Amino acid sequence: MTEINSPALMHLAQDPVMARIMAETPAPKIFNDYASDVYLALLESIVSQQISVKAADAIFGRFRALFPDNYPQADALLLKTTDELRSAGLSFQKIKYLQSVAEFSLEKPIDRAHLDALTDEEIVQYLLPIKGVGRWTVEMLLMFVLDRPDIFPIDDLVIRQRMIRAYPEQTDGLTGKTLYKTLLEIAEPWRPYRTTASRYLWRWQSK
Numbered sequence: 001m002t003e004i005n006s007p008a009l010m011h012l013a014q015d016p017v018m019a020r021i022m023a024e025t026p027a028p029k030i031f032n033d034y035a036s037d038v039y040l041a042l043l044e045s046i047v048s049q050q051i052s053v054k055a056a057d058a059i060f061g062r063f064r065a066l067f068p069d070n071y072p073q074a075d076a077l078l079l080k081t082t083d084e085l086r087s088a089g090l091s092f093q094k095i096k097y098l099q100s101v102a103e104f105s106l107e108k109p110i111d112r113a114h115l116d117a118l119t120d121e122e123i124v125q126y127l128l129p130i131k132g133v134g135r136w137t138v139e140m141l142l143m144f145v146l147d148r149p150d151i152f153p154i155d156d157l158v159i160r161q162r163m164i165r166a167y168p169e170q171t172d173g174l175t176g177k178t179l180y181k182t183l184l185e186i187a188e189p190w191r192p193y194r195t196t197a198s199r200y201l202w203r204w205q206s207k
Helices: 007-012 016-024 038-048 053-064 074-079 082-086 092-107 120-127 135-144 157-166 176-190 194-203
Strands: none
Touching (some): 007 016, 016 157, 016 194, 038 053, 038 092, 038 135, 074 092, 120 135, 135 194, 157 176
16 A cells, blocks of 8 residues: 655565565554654653553643643653642652653753764663663654654564564564564664664554
């Protein structure tokens, strides 16, 4: 269903399996809800952890409503009491994580001007010290907020499941580090467009 008519798609189509996936799959829609606002995106990603999209949207909406203009400025966030933040539906752990994002943002820049000068891996290492932020969280930020073209989120369960289904001969019976190594090898020829490949894998509905 996707027309192979861009440099990224033509490059990925050199892999026959990926060519079939793209042919069967509507072009993924690109969403950027935060207009490159890394700080807000990190807050939202923490609120969303381990809960449904519907629940996360409701809690994040209540959280933002606690602040003027619905924007949780870092200094204002740190002034909120635990009870105030709990009233939005946040767990104690997530409150600590949100406060960690706020503290980090007051100590170090996390705006586009600063991050755009860094490599993908430099951004991962730069943001990992924030409590509640892991590699997967930063990779989602790289893909959906910073628009980096060559991110391969191998820790994403759906990505791994779809690749195992798409490449059964290479992955049959593999687990753990051996599986990870094989998936990385399969994805290597997709460079420098692994973000696009990942978007298609997420949307692909295999038969």
